[in-house]
Amino acid sequence: MSKLRPNASSGRDAGGPKTGALDTGASGAMALQALDAQAALLPYALALFLIALPIFAWACSYAANRLWMAGSLLIFAVNWAVFYAAVDIFKRHPERRAEIGLRARIQVVAGLLWAGAVAQVAVLGLHAGPGREAIELVAVGGAAACIFFASPYLPSLLIVGPTASAAPVLALMLDPGTRPMGRVALGAIALVLALSLIFNRLLRRQFALATEREALMAERARSLDHAEALARSKSDLVATLSDEIRNGLTGVVHVLTAAVNAGARSGPSREQMAAALASAQDLIQALNATLDTEAAEAGRLTLETRPFDPARLLMEIVGAYRPIAAAKGLELSCHVEEGLAGAAVGDPARARQVVANLVANAVKYTVRGRVEIRAERLGEDRLRLEVADTGPGLAPDEIARAFEPFKRVPRTAVGVSGAGLGLSLSKRLAEMMGGALTAESAVTVGSCFRFDLPFDAEAAPAAGGKSSEASERALRILTADDDALASAMLRAVLEQLGHQVLHANDGRRAFELAQTCDLDLVLLSARLPEMDGPEVVDALRSLDRPVASAPIVTLIDGDAEEARACLKAGANGILRRPVNVGSVARAIAKAMREGEAPPQKLAQIA
Structure with missing residues (x-):
């Protein structure tokens, strides 16, 4: 037989960015920051374009193909507008901002459009006559600008930078008269690329630090939320147990006081003794549920998994609660699917605790009518245990509240003892056994709680009872x-x-x-x-x-x-x-x- 133990939440690896081994999430966050930085530089490209425009116009005035040069300038401006429009789409649709793959492709393609415009200027400059050298130098400057604006995102820098630089440098190197200037341009482009790579490296380090800082802030927020939830839990625990302990012990003390003074006056009646016993039992149940809940939250609750007979478990619980139900005038019945062969798989003691809690709640809150327990197969490997009643019923928001620790439904809890832990603990136990606990209810009609468990049709229930x-x-x-x-x-x-x-x-x-x-x-x-x-x-x-x-x-x-x-x-x-x-x-x-x-x-x- 195997043991089940819930795993505690694994903490975040504090190494991460510090060691340089970033996980996929951190790498994606860095890529997203790089794309955002490139988009943030885009408006400055327009300012650079406006500054370079007079120089380009002056050089074109000496060119023999002025109209073609003006057309290339227009193409450059259109390409910038396309780039800006593509980036602006993600600004107007923040929900798509995290689509890193799509954004990266769009921004690289837009950068290549810029590079193509620079190449077109360089090719047209070959036929510009006296203004050829000036136009080629302007194209070299455009290539350097492309490199700079592509530098935040490394793939874009490595693709767009060389593409934008190739045409103007080759255009200068092809003519022997401008070859010395071509060598200068090649050196300048190499220097710009080197500086851009250094700039990219610095940006990546900053992105890594920013990613780590965001992760630490998120971890801090989670820790604060956990601490606040723990503080609320402790406060609810103290408030709930204070009421339960006070109410339970008050009845016991009254009966004991009457017993001590039995020589001077009549002793406690049988009804008083029964009430004191019930109060003490309620107190013990509240304390047990509290201890189990705290152990489960701390990951210290150990469960055993083995096959057991669900029909026998239900009949034992019905036998225990039938006198209580009969005293209230309730009908308590149990129906097991005919021919149910096999065994439920889980911790039998904890499964008993879950079902007993559901039956106890049904009997406790149902004033008239009946409580019905059913067992039936769900598919090949699931078993459903249902507890239905004709009690006051719960609204959807009340069902959600009932499953929260230390929360009770005010409409139904008046005059009924309890710590508000039974359903939340039962749900946790069901999940730890690989099952689930759900509810369906209607106000004034009744409630039906469903406890689903793993089931093995081939397994034989473990022997139980006093077999030796x-x-x-x-x-x-x-x-x-x-x-x-x-x-x-x-x-x-x-x-x-x-x-x-x-x-x-x-x-x-x-x-x-x-x-x-x-x-x-x-x-x-x-x-x-x-x-x-x-x-x-x-x-x-x-x-x-x-x-x-x-x-x-x-x-x-x-x-x-x-x-x-x-x-x-x-x-x-x-x-x-x-x-x-x-x-x-x-x-x-x-x-x-x-x-x-x-x-x-x-x-x-x-």
């Missing part, structure tokens, strides 16, 4: 706990189950008693004075006596690290506080069944 003779007979059990109240409660539960109990107050005393007494099982706390639980387990397993193979169950407060330490030391099972008759019986039965298995085998957290 050892779990049915009275056992000699050694308990170890330094908490007097907790040990007294545990002893009462064990004796209620018919077992004989021997108790130790610390780990060393437990180790000594285990060596001298004939024991069937050891049940000890993970936190003990003298020797803690894992130390006692490890010491017992290392003995050369029959007690070394005795089943051992350790009590924990819900910490997954404690559970792992105990299981690693050799414990057969884990029992989480607070305990009750059912959880203790299941833990003992499981430990006795697996008593012959290797001690290091991971066991389910009861």
